[in-house]
Amino acid sequence: xxxxxxxxGGDNAPIEIVKGAVQAxxxxxxxxxxxxxxENEIKDILSQYTxxxxxxxxxxxxDVITNDDVPTDAIRKKTxxxxxxxxxxxxxNDDAKAFVSAGSTGAVLTGSVLLLRRIRGINRPALxxxxxxxxxxxxxxxxCGANVECKAANLLQFAQMSSAYSKxxxxxxxxxxxxxxxxxTEEKKGSPLNKETSPLLKSCQTFDFVGNIEGRDILSGDxxxxxxxxxxxxxxxxxxxxxxxxxxxxIKQGILSGGLRAKIGYLLLKPVFxxxxxxxxxxxxGGAVLLGLEKIVIKSHGSSKGxxxxxxxxxxxxxxxxxxxxxIKNELASN
Amino acid sequence: xxxxxxxxGGDNAPIEIVKGAVQAxxxxxxxxxxxxxxENEIKDILSQYTxxxxxxxxxxxxDVITNDDVPTDAIRKKTxxxxxxxxxxxxxNDDAKAFVSAGSTGAVLTGSVLLLRRIRGINRPALxxxxxxxxxxxxxxxxCGANVECKAANLLQFAQMSSAYSKxxxxxxxxxxxxxxxxxTEEKKGSPLNKETSPLLKSCQTFDFVGNIEGRDILSGDxxxxxxxxxxxxxxxxxxxxxxxxxxxxIKQGILSGGLRAKIGYLLLKPVFxxxxxxxxxxxxGGAVLLGLEKIVIKSHGSSKGxxxxxxxxxxxxxxxxxxxxxIKNELASN
Numbered sequence: 246x247x248x249x250x251x252x253x254g255g256d257n258a259p260i261e262i263v264k265g266a267v268q269a270x271x272x273x274x275x276x277x278x279x280x281x282x283x284e285n286e287i288k289d290i291l292s293q294y295t296x297x298x299x300x301x302x303x304x305x306x307x308d309v310i311t312n313d314d315v316p317t318d319a320i321r322k323k324t325x326x327x328x329x330x331x332x333x334x335x336x337x338n339d340d341a342k343a344f345v346s347a348g349s350t351g352a353v354l355t356g357s358v359l360l361l362r363r364i365r366g367i368n369r370p371a372l373x374x375x376x377x378x379x380x381x382x383x384x385x386x387x388x389c390g391a392n393v394e395c396k397a398a399n400l401l402q403f404a405q406m407s408s409a410y411s412k413x414x415x416x417x418x419x420x421x422x423x424x425x426x427x428x429x430t431e432e433k434k435g436s437p438l439n440k441e442t443s444p445l446l447k448s449c450q451t452f453d454f455v456g457n458i459e460g461r462d463i464l465s466g467d468x469x470x471x472x473x474x475x476x477x478x479x480x481x482x483x484x485x486x487x488x489x490x491x492x493x494x495x496i497k498q499g500i501l502s503g504g505l506r507a508k509i510g511y512l513l514l515k516p517v518f519x520x521x522x523x524x525x526x527x528x529x530x531g532g533a534v535l536l537g538l539e540k541i542v543i544k545s546h547g548s549s550k551g552x553x554x555x556x557x558x559x560x561x562x563x564x565x566x567x568x569x570x571x572x573i574k575n576e577l578a579s580n
Numbered sequence: 581x582x583x584x585x586x587x588x589g590g591d592n593a594p595i596e597i598v599k600g601a602v603q604a605x606x607x608x609x610x611x612x613x614x615x616x617x618x619e620n621e622i623k624d625i626l627s628q629y630t631x632x633x634x635x636x637x638x639x640x641x642x643d644v645i646t647n648d649d650v651p652t653d654a655i656r657k658k659t660x661x662x663x664x665x666x667x668x669x670x671x672x673n674d675d676a677k678a679f680v681s682a683g684s685t686g687a688v689l690t691g692s693v694l695l696l697r698r699i700r701g702i703n704r705p706a707l708x709x710x711x712x713x714x715x716x717x718x719x720x721x722x723x724c725g726a727n728v729e730c731k732a733a734n735l736l737q738f739a740q741m742s743s744a745y746s747k748x749x750x751x752x753x754x755x756x757x758x759x760x761x762x763x764x765t766e767e768k769k770g771s772p773l774n775k776e777t778s779p780l781l782k783s784c785q786t787f788d789f790v791g792n793i794e795g796r797d798i799l800s801g802d803x804x805x806x807x808x809x810x811x812x813x814x815x816x817x818x819x820x821x822x823x824x825x826x827x828x829x830x831i832k833q834g835i836l837s838g839g840l841r842a843k844i845g846y847l848l849l850k851p852v853f854x855x856x857x858x859x860x861x862x863x864x865x866g867g868a869v870l871l872g873l874e875k876i877v878i879k880s881h882g883s884s885k886g887x888x889x890x891x892x893x894x895x896x897x898x899x900x901x902x903x904x905x906x907x908i909k910n911e912l913a914s915n
Contacts, residue, residue: 461822513845
């Protein structure tokens with residue numbers, strides 16, 4: 246199996262990306278990592294590390310797509326960018342199962358959707374991050390931003406795809422609880438899109454549809470999958486992120502202005518705070534998965550450092566080994 | 581000036597509502613509080629308290645609208661409910677400036693919109709809570725749920741009305757910073773509604789439009805007003821609330837499983853946690869204001885106890901004294 250890595254995506258490219266690649270091959274065996282980007286620079290960075298050299302392969306790509314590029318233009322014109330070369334390589338090689346990039350979200354999405362084949366029947370691939378929850382289980386939110394405008398048929402497919410994903414990251418025979426994000430839990434609440442989507446989800450047999458859920462239920466862990474259009478999903482995701490950050494700031498302010506007592510309290514509670522910070526900083530545990538294509542695409546956070554890149558690579562391998570694409574096809578065929 | 585209070589709305593009605601009423605008249609002078617509900621029961625509860633008896637007036641209403649009632653049906657049929665009697669009284673008496681209720685949000689909204697006069701030119705009244713922020717200033721979010729589907733012209737009016745509200749709760753000559761909630765800060769991001777709304781907000785002179793903001797910017801305090809449709813606003817608001825609750829749960833779990841060290845740390849940091857909890861529990865500081873009508877309507881949280889009801893009453897008086905209705909009219913006329 247081969248995993249393709251965009252070495253020139255993200256704020257810390259290329260050094261941290263290569264670092265993560267080396268960490269990944271040293272931590273787990275059984276696959277080859279294909280690094281895409283400026284060959285000479287990559288070779289230079291790699292020369293500082295010890296790793297099984299037969300498991301890292303380089304494909305040269307001299308151009309870079311940045312956050313300032315307009316995604317559609319960049320994908321069309323920068324044909325020698327690490328992103329375009331990497332996705333094309335993924336598309337053309339059966340043994341290549343997944344592509345990992347910390348590059349511009351818009352470019353990763355556009356490139357993947359334009360250059361990779363869709364799973365038969367899927368109209369809109371969508372982006373699905375794994376969120377933490379109070380109950381210590383993972384919650385999937387789909388779509389978190391790939392599709393601003395959606396139809397009920399799209400949301401049905403988001404539910405089916407993320408249900409398959411949820412089955413991959415949980416025990417065998419797991420039946421996910423799926424909630425539809427809305428402005429109230431009552432059945433009569435919701436946008437016209439919600440009201441059209443509900444009966445479609447209700448008729449699915451492969452997961453338990455629990456009905457409408459509210460923004461406050463996302464991180465509670467009461468559901469395994471939150472289904473929504475990409476616009477609402479993005480607002481919900483970033484509202485959760487922002488509140489977590491704001492609360493950490495408030496705690497910090499409180500400690501700084503609370504005198505010696507608060508400072509000692511903080512030192513004693515440091516492990517607790519660290520645990521919560523690690524939990525809430527879900528971006529470090531891997532990336533958001535773009536589901537709906539015949540290959541796995543993982544969008545790692547733009548600020549990814551080596552550790553996160555390693556986690557995104559291991560996530561890609563795990564999903565490839567569990568054959569998420571096949572699971573999605575089964576899910577689509579069963580409902 | 582008269583403030584009208586729905587004594588039979590909310591989970592803790594009527595006892596806590598009457599308690600809040602007494603606290604309010606004892607704390608601040610210069611107005612009469614009109615209590616609407618079952619007269620004999622109210623008199624019984626009032627008999628336990630000391631208060632200036634000429635400042636509390638009772639209007640009998642024998643029926644009650646509950647959360648189980650369908651709002652439109654209830655407003656039409658339960659004509660002797662505290663909610664309908666109270667709103668009608670507000671409508672018919674010039675001296676009555678505001679109505680406070682902790683009852684069903686749907687019923688308060690429907691009743692107010694059906695029974696009160698709108699401000700000339702306003703198409704859709706909307707609900708505006710006051711949120712806390714890292715920078716210790718208040719952030720207004722409008723609409724937080726009254727209007728699921730909106731047009732750009734509605735969002736423009738939400739911005740104008742909440743800008744006027746922001747001016748009421750800040751210093752004289754304050755010019756609010758207004759952000760449009762979207763799925764990205766870049767100008768090209770956003771739903772079709774966002775893209776149509778942006779130029780309308782840009783052309784306003786009475787506030788500073790800062791462009792698109794994301795969910796993560798709501799509690800940062802970088803803007804004074806967040807404008808959005810009621811569907812997205814509700815999701816954002818509840819995502820923020822849910823994350824705050826989830827983080828408190830995680831801190832609690834961490835302390836409980838962290839042994840003696842964590843417990844001592846908690847005791848030392850208790851004042852800090854308490855401060856943040858009070859700050860984040862913005863529902864206790866008053867209610868969400870329904871803006872766009874010729875009278876002030878305040879929806880206090882369903883779980884309101886005496887203290888919160890008192891705060892909502894004082895909030896109503898403050899907004900009446902600052903003549904928020906007039907300020908909204910000026911804002912509409914100036915843009």
